[in-house]
Amino acid sequence: MSEITEDKKRSVEHDSLERNVKPRLEKGVAPIKQEYLVIGGVQADYNDDEAESSKHTSGEKESKKEKKRGQNKKRDLRQAHEEIKLCSSVVDPNDKTKECPYGADKCRFSHDIQAYLASKPADIEGTCPVYAAIGYCPSGVKCRWLGSHYNPETGLLLEEEGVEKKEHKGEVNWISATTKSQLQKKKLPMPVSDEMIRFLDSVVIVNDEKNSMTKEERENHEPDQNKLNAASYTESRFRTGEKKRLNLRNAKIVSPLTTVGNLPYRRLMRSLGADVTYSEMALALPLIQGSNSEWALPRAHESEYPGFGVQIATAKHWQACKAAEAIQTLTSHVSELNLNCGCPIDMLYRKGEGSALLENPSRMLRILKGMSYSSGEIPVTVKIRMGVKDDKPVAENLVRRVLNETDVAAITLHGRSRQQRYTRAADWDYISRVGAVVKDYNEQQEEDKDKVDTPPVYFVGNGDCFTHEDWHRAVSDEGIDSVMVARGALIKPWIFEEVEAQQYLDKSASERLAYLEKYAKFALEHWGSDEYGVNSARRYLCEFISFTHRYIPVGILERLPPKLNERPPPWKGRNELETLLGSSDYKDWIKITEMFLGKAGDGFSFIPKHKSNSYEKQ
Numbered sequence: 351m352s353e354i355t356e357d358k359k360r361s362v363e364h365d366s367l368e369r370n371v372k373p374r375l376e377k378g379v380a381p382i383k384q385e386y387l388v389i390g391g392v393q394a395d396y397n398d399d400e401a402e403s404s405k406h407t408s409g410e411k412e413s414k415k416e417k418k419r420g421q422n423k424k425r426d427l428r429q430a431h432e433e434i435k436l437c438s439s440v441v442d443p444n445d446k447t448k449e450c451p452y453g454a455d456k457c458r459f460s461h462d463i464q465a466y467l468a469s470k471p472a473d474i475e476g477t478c479p480v481y482a483a484i485g486y487c488p489s490g491v492k493c494r495w496l497g498s499h500y501n502p503e504t505g506l507l508l509e510e511e512g513v514e515k516k517e518h519k520g521e522v523n524w525i526s527a528t529t530k531s532q533l534q535k536k537k538l539p540m541p542v543s544d545e546m547i548r549f550l551d552s553v554v555i556v557n558d559e560k561n562s563m564t565k566e567e568r569e570n571h572e573p574d575q576n577k578l579n580a581a582s583y584t585e586s587r588f589r590t591g592e593k594k595r596l597n598l599r600n601a602k603i604v605s606p607l608t609t610v611g612n613l614p615y616r617r618l619m620r621s622l623g624a625d626v627t628y629s630e631m632a633l634a635l636p637l638i639q640g641s642n643s644e645w646a647l648p649r650a651h652e653s654e655y656p657g658f659g660v661q662i663a664t665a666k667h668w669q670a671c672k673a674a675e676a677i678q679t680l681t682s683h684v685s686e687l688n689l690n691c692g693c694p695i696d697m698l699y700r701k702g703e704g705s706a707l708l709e710n711p712s713r714m715l716r717i718l719k720g721m722s723y724s725s726g727e728i729p730v731t732v733k734i735r736m737g738v739k740d741d742k743p744v745a746e747n748l749v750r751r752v753l754n755e756t757d758v759a760a761i762t763l764h765g766r767s768r769q770q771r772y773t774r775a776a777d778w779d780y781i782s783r784v785g786a787v788v789k790d791y792n793e794q795q796e797e798d799k800d801k802v803d804t805p806p807v808y809f810v811g812n813g814d815c816f817t818h819e820d821w822h823r824a825v826s827d828e829g830i831d832s833v834m835v836a837r838g839a840l841i842k843p844w845i846f847e848e849v850e851a852q853q854y855l856d857k858s859a860s861e862r863l864a865y866l867e868k869y870a871k872f873a874l875e876h877w878g879s880d881e882y883g884v885n886s887a888r889r890y891l892c893e894f895i896s897f898t899h900r901y902i903p904v905g906i907l908e909r910l911p912p913k914l915n916e917r918p919p920p921w922k923g924r925n926e927l928e929t930l931l932g933s934s935d936y937k938d939w940i941k942i943t944e945m946f947l948g949k950a951g952d953g954f955s956f957i958p959k960h961k962s963n964s965y966e967k968q
């Protein structure tokens with residue numbers, strides 16, 4: 351990680367920005383300069399608690415809803431359906447080797463390209479962004495920009511000369527349908543986790559866990575209750591020194607972010623200076639059951655490796671072991687495996703997952719040990735909160751146990767309790783106290799000659815980081831190696847550029863629009879440029895804008911620093927585009943998507959998280 355020297359700092363662009371001027375506005379309200387205030391508008395309304403839990407619903411009938419998780423399935427995500435559905439074997443007319451296993455007569459999809467083309471909506475104007483990026487278009491005749499890479503006379507697609515056509519180009523950690531099917535049938539050998547589960551079963555009083563198992567879980571797991579054999583475990587412990595090395599010191603880290611932290615967003619963040627990114631949280635059970643939507647989560651863009659972490663959630667050591675072994679054997683580009691012990695939402699909490707593990711340290715430690723043993727060379731890390739209840743922080747003691755009893759390579763602490771809402775600030779004093787515990791531990795390890803080759807355990811703080819000042823203040827604490835940034839990196843994707851430059855950058859509206867355009871292009875490369883891909887890209891771009899619109903340009907603020915928790919009064923930008931980018935009206939978000947993705951079709955609907963009504967195009 352590069353150090354920032356005085357000569358590298360850029361000159362301050364905005365001398366006019368007054369610092370530490372007393373806010374004239376009420377507490378919690380962003381101090382917008384008088385001339386940008388709009389009289390009579392609507393005050394912005396954000397709900398980050400709701401945003402964090404959007405994909406995982408709460409309520410009593412969880413099991414059915416739970417099945418709907420995966421790629422943002424909670425809300426009504428109606429896709430525009432194509433009139434004629436084309437068989438995938440004819441999507442690329444240049445490739446004559448693909449055969450339909452059913453034959454044209456029996457296939458339930460059409461093989462008639464001309465009829466398909468006649469029923470297809472008019473092309474989106476311009477050049478296909480995917481073709482422009484990689485020299486061919488994997489969406490073939492289904493592409494919504496088909497005219498830019500299709501010769502209607504020959505019926506063939508255009509391709510750049512010598513281009514290498516590769517499935518999932520630029521993306522890693524794809525697993526085959528055959529492997530998923532093996533997982534589904536429980537046919538994938540898992541010798542390492544089987545051994546570890548036998549051991550862990552033997553140290554645990556299995557009964558209370560067994561009683562809480564669902565039928566499905568019992569079917570997946572029949573614990574063998576061997577006698578306690580602590581000696582063999584000690585020998586088989588996978589120490590961090592034997593695993594791939596992490597280096598999180600001063601690393602620029604983007605949090606795991608359900609729904610919004612998708613592959614195109616992370617790719618964008620990598621291009622904007624992030625060193626470490628995480629998958630959206632994946633549940634261990636559907637992973638080991640070979641669920642398609644869950645295995646979409648560990649996929650990454652090649653630019654994310656090294657420095658890509660997969661986050662899992664579970665309350666059972668056997669699930670943790672198997673998921674860890676599956677990830678270790680089936681993926682090739684994972685730098686760390688992270689256990690989620692912070693997720694506040696009811697659905698997970700009631701099952702003992704996420705932040706519920708904070709209340710059950712023995713279980714958490716068992717899971718971490720199991721993951722460490724079963725994940726081979728992939729180091730294991732953990733993300734925790736301060737505790738469950740506001741007045742009962744447990745992280746300090748918990749971290750002592752994690753350090754002494756497991757082999758984690760890093761610990762991230764979000765300085766809030768489960769009970770605490772986002773409206774109250776994260777507690778960085780507490781984070782610092784826990785950092786001191788980790789520092790002491792690392793110093794002791796260094797003194798111990800036998801462990802001289804063991805890397806330090808990294809300690810990362812998390813909560814409310816929104817400016818370079820927040821970031822540098824945190825890492826100037828000797829116990830804190832780095833900061834994990836979540837909402838700050840969504841609202842202000844160039845945050846790491848500011849961290850590097852150690853100054854606020856007053857990005858123009860067109861620069862900010864260019865980030866959204868880049869996201870849209872990455873999204874089309876990822877989801878495809880056909881009807882499905884364009885709809886997905888539009889939906890996730892709207893999700894992204896639901897954060898980016900919250901940015902208030904520093905040039906129109908009366909005082910710095912800006913704060914994450916401050917709500918702006920109604921305001922207007924310095925030009926029309928800036929006003930549009932700051933609009934909290936989701937109809938405007940759709941308008942923005944139309945600049946890159948063509949007109950939203952009748953079937954497109956988008957429901958912002960904090961609204962109960964949906965917007966549908968008229």
Ligand SMILES: Cc1cc2nc3c(=O)[nH]c(=O)nc-3n(C[C@H](O)[C@H](O)[C@H](O)COP(=O)(O)O)c2cc1C
Binds near residue numbers: 838
């Ligand atoms: C939309 C959203 C999704 C999140 N998803 C996850 C997740 O999948 N895993 C996780 O550990 N934390 C998740 N979090 C929590 C963040 O990683 C982070 O701990 C929290 O937002 C505090 O950091 P911040 O103040 O920088 O936003 C999510 C937060 C938000 C706002």
